[in-house]
Amino acid sequence: MIRRLILAIALATSWPAVALADMIDTSGMQPWETCALCHGLDGISRMPKFPRLAGQPERYLVKQLEDFRAMRRRNDDSVMADNASLLAPAEIAVVARHFSSQSAPEPIDPAAEQDMAAGARIFRQGDPARELPACASCHVNGADPDRYPQITAQHPDYIAKQLRDFRAASRTNDPDGIMRSVAAKLADHEIESVAVYAASQPRQQRRKP
Ligand code: HEC
Ligand code: HEC
Numbered sequence: 151m152i153r154r155l156i157l158a159i160a161l162a163t164s165w166p167a168v169a170l171a172d173m174i175d176t177s178g179m180q181p182w183e184t185c186a187l188c189h190g191l192d193g194i195s196r197m198p199k200f201p202r203l204a205g206q207p208e209r210y211l212v213k214q215l216e217d218f219r220a221m222r223r224r225n226d227d228s229v230m231a232d233n234a235s236l237l238a239p240a241e242i243a244v245v246a247r248h249f250s251s252q253s254a255p256e257p258i259d260p261a262a263e264q265d266m267a268a269g270a271r272i273f274r275q276g277d278p279a280r281e282l283p284a285c286a287s288c289h290v291n292g293a294d295p296d297r298y299p300q301i302t303a304q305h306p307d308y309i310a311k312q313l314r315d316f317r318a319a320s321r322t323n324d325p326d327g328i329m330r331s332v333a334a335k336l337a338d339h340e341i342e343s344v345a346v347y348a349a350s351q352p353r354q355q356r357r358k359p
Contacts, residue, residue, distance in 0.1 A: 180244075182245045190204075192204055193248075197305075199307065201305065202308075204252035204253060205357070206249060207297070207299065208246045209296040209297070210299045215234045215242050218234040219231065222323045225311075225312075251357045253355070254354065257303045258303065260349070264346055266350070268340065268343045269340075272336075273286055273348055277335075285348065307345075316330045316332070316334075317333035
């Protein structure tokens with residue numbers, strides 16, 4: 151337990167971990183408390199590089215943690231691979247349940263000058279002419295919601311990074327390559343605009359907090 155907290159803090163700050171070992175005893179802490187430094191205790195991170203986990207489907211969170219551990223998801227500069235590998239197998243289910251059942255975050259307002267039309271069109275309708283499916287067809291209205299992460303009310307920078315990572319195939323844990331084929335059709339400006347639009351939309355509360 152102590153090792154886990156120190157690792158998390160050492161990754162996030164430059165404080166000497168040795169000094170902390172004397173100061174903090176993590177025994178008796180819940181396994182999700184060590185995630186809070188980056189993701190927030192309520193799963194609503196403040197910093198754009200850390201995804202908001204609150205209200206994500208439990209099964210999606212379990213899958214990501216297992217993928218990080220097994221190095222099937224490798225677009226995290228090893229930060230999450232290290233964190234996930236410190237969880238005992240039984241703790242994966244516990245942290246996934248904790249973050250999944252937190253109240254969904256509020257949407258993130260776009261900057262006033264942002265033109266939302268292009269992002270809205272891609273999100274709601276896609277572009278049949280180039281066989282680009284609507285994001286909402288899976289991420290909002292997907293038949294098996296537990297499979298599809300919520301991308302609404304997510305930090306736009308995080309969404310855009312994931313899309314670039316899928317496009318560059320540095321994130322490759324999407325089943326059947328579905329997101330790699332979607333992202334391959336998106337130009338840079340479309341990635342930016344769909345990310346801002348998705349962030350501005352309400353997140354469904356699928357599990358009771
Ligand atoms: C030092 C900061 C840090 C700590 C501590 C941390 N994470 Fe993360 N986590 C990240 C970053 C950065 C990413 C995004 C990686 C990327 O860009 O793909 C991430 C991504 C994730 C994702 C993927 C989310 C998604 O939408 O796909 C999950 C799930 C996750 N973390 C869970 C956890 C859990 C559970 C813990 C505690 C055991 C934890 N994290 C601790 C930094 C951290
Ligand atoms: C056919 C279904 C489908 C469509 C259409 C689709 N996605 Fe996805 N998307 C998925 C699945 C499945 C995953 C989860 C991959 C995994 O398990 O790691 C995902 C993952 C993502 C992620 C990573 C989320 C996270 O928390 O890390 C982002 C961002 C994303 N999609 C954005 C989009 C955008 C934007 C569009 C529209 C341009 C879109 N998706 C269209 C199925 C789809």
